[in-house]
Amino acid sequence: MRFFILIVLIVLSDFCVAQEADSVFYSSGELKGYGLLCNNLKEGEWFFYYPNGVLSAVLNHKNGELQGVQEYYDSDGNLIIIEHREQGLLEDSSKYYYPAGQLKKKGYFEDGLYEGKWVFYFENGVLKQEGTYVQGLPQGEWSFFFDNGNLNRKGFLRNGKEDGFWKYFDKEGNQTYEGHWKAGEKVGTWYYFKKGKQKKWKSFD
Template identity: 25%
Template sequence: MLLLSSSLYAQLPEEIQWKHLQKNYAADSTKLELSLNNKLLQGKYKIPLDNNSFALYNIKKGLISGEAFWYTNNGNLECKLNYKNGVRNGLKENYDSDGATWLREEYKDGKKDGTSEMYNSGKISSKTDYKKGKKDGLSISYSNGQVMTQTSYKEDKRNGLSSTFFNGVIATENNYLNDVQDGLGTMYAMGKKNMDAIFKNGQRHGVAHMYKPDGIVLFESYFLLGAKVSKEEYEKYLKN
């Protein structure tokens, strides 16, 4: 367990109740300025929080700076994070009651920026890329070390391929555009392609196939903007 023992706070810091502090937040809430009786805080502080938990902050001219620590009511470290001029910057880690990391996040200018990871019993359970506070890149979930889902994001919206897996074997593949299914969608049975369809703006639009286990097409279906049509109607649409 990670207990209260930091050379940074070797000397007992001044203690101030959180509720007594004056708090000045930036418009986007990423920056916080702390004062007491209209005087900016300066120094090292122990700030009691709810349920007898507390935080240790190094504060310069009212702004939290450097490493900060959050502790449970029994003195176990539950979170370590970094600030620059009152704004979260750098690594943030959360710990369980045994001292193991269960959450690791990167911040830049008060927003998630980089890879965030969650853990369960020491094993990774999810990993997501962020840019300026939004999902941007891959988001992956795991079960017992195996990938369960993998999705591509751009500015917090699904864009590109999204896949699901069962016991490490591909189960579905779908494409997205601005968080709406668009393009080829494929389902698999025991790793073999079972069916596929083309989507446009979230609706089936094009030819859909059902496959035999050996990969041979069993039959085809035709769709126009979500409505099932005959082959003749579909071919007529293509000619127009």
């Protein structure tokens, strides 16, 4: 089957000035990967394997660089990553999975950095956290949840650090604390909650 795919790739890739099939092997002799070379550079789909023969990745190339959809598998053959690359850099949408197939996180890349909204999930499928990235750093409002779906904490981040007003809750959904942050440090007066009533906890000025 592998060699049939390779023959098809050769037929469909007749634009290369000099193309050839290529294979790489582990030091122990097992096949590590195979695909096409175009002018001595990886071109099109390359298939990679673990030493036990299980598929580890299907990687697309153009002129020797990763280009387009990239798929990665764990050692049991479960799909765990689907990414897009442009000239080797992560771009556009990406999805990551737990071994059993549940979505772990999804979002977008720009120039190899997290960008825009990202969403993360617990292994049971419940939302874990969500928020926005700007040039690879968390920015703006973020929400974090317990694995039962209840809100854990919610507030604002600037350059990856807490900044602004935050509220905290216990696993049963009861508010526990609230207060302000500045550049990752607590500031001002913080409050705790007992039986639903707000009480002063500590001042950080």
